[in-house]
Amino acid sequence: MMAFDFSQIGPSLPGLADGMWLTLKLLALAVAGGVAIGTVLALARLSSHRLLSGFAKGYVNIFRSVPLLLVITWFYFAVPFVLRWITGSDTPVGAFTSCLVAFMLFEAAYYSEIVRAGIQSITRGQISAAYALGMSYGQAMRLVVLPQAFRKMTPLLLQQSIILFQDTSLVYAVGLMDFLNTARSKGDIVGLPHEFLLFAGLVYFLISFGASSLVKRLQQRLTV
């Protein structure tokens, strides 16, 4: 049997905070980019233009049927290649940018399904009323439908973002120093890998659990 020794966690907290900062930065940018691209995809999917909706459908189907880890690895190798091809120069992009692009494009597929369901849950009368007021399709979407849809789907978007928070730990695959990877390497340096792993798990748990509980409360307040 082994005894745990958590005494080294305290002195390592500044370093661990750096890792958490990277995790949160990646999360925030990926959520922002993912929701933006996801909204465009949802609108494309709902449009009457065959080619546009076909593309959006194919995009969502492909990204939803492959593992995130595959996408991260794909982009880690491919993004620098494609950039070199476009710009012609050998500018290093770094793992962070590659991972961010992978997360944005991957999560966009999941967010777009949430946004689509949100838009479809708005009654047809709203669009007809907007048209009757002389609004164009773009105005009706931007001023009438989307604000209501986003309010309805906020809990689901947040829930998906909590899942994304946990999934950011997969950047371990390409060696990015996020919270988990920082905890792993600190643990290895001081020779207490188990303690640091457990601590990392505890932090992830507290944040996810706390955030989920808040989302549940918000959901109750938002339901009419």
Add this chain to the structure above:
Amino acid sequence: MNYHWDWGVFFKSTGIGQEIYLDWFVAGLGWTVAVALVAWIIALALGSVLGVMRTVPNRLVARIATIYVELFRNVPLLVQLFVWYFLVPDLLPERAQIWFKQDLNPAVSAYLSVVVCLALFTAARVCEQVRTGIQALPRGQTHAALAMGFSLTQIYRHVLLPQAFRIIIPPLTSEFLNIFKNSSVASLIGLMELLAQTKQTAEFTANLFEAFTLATAIYFVLNMSLMKGMAWVEKRVSVPGLIGSGGK
């Protein structure tokens, strides 16, 4: 563009015996399927038990299942995998430790860790589906069964579960698909499943676009065929009289 496309790369020799690169993908897919199927069977069994536990009238039993679900849902899968692969073996009695770390083939010990990890992780999700399925049934079903003199066990066995499982086939299908996708984390502890083989092929041949495209295609086809298959099952076992069952 200076990239040299070569789709024939999969039929080239790896330089190891008679193997061609395609063999690596086949072997990788084999591990992926072996992980996902075994983990799924355990997850389905354990998840069903937990799901029932969350709906029984006993507070303590329900509470235990709730804690399980919250714990396994709020810790990242990769952290859980590291716990099962790096930490838990060190907690075992010495004889078991030696067996796990030295006697077992490294591939087998990685396989065992991944299967346990994915099974317990997915069980928490299955539990929630089963609970939702049971709670979606009208209360009258339970009352009618009670009035007929059924015991609690009989109510679950003959009335609630047969219906609940048939309603939750769609969400269970996505969990089944998830387990295939999630099995790719096994590549991070050295199990040579599909993703690990893809990475290895990309590194050996420098034909990374072809390797990753093939892997994407395999996962895509696998998912689509499983989805089609499950849609067929769903149609076969749908509960007559519900809106979803298409006017029977």
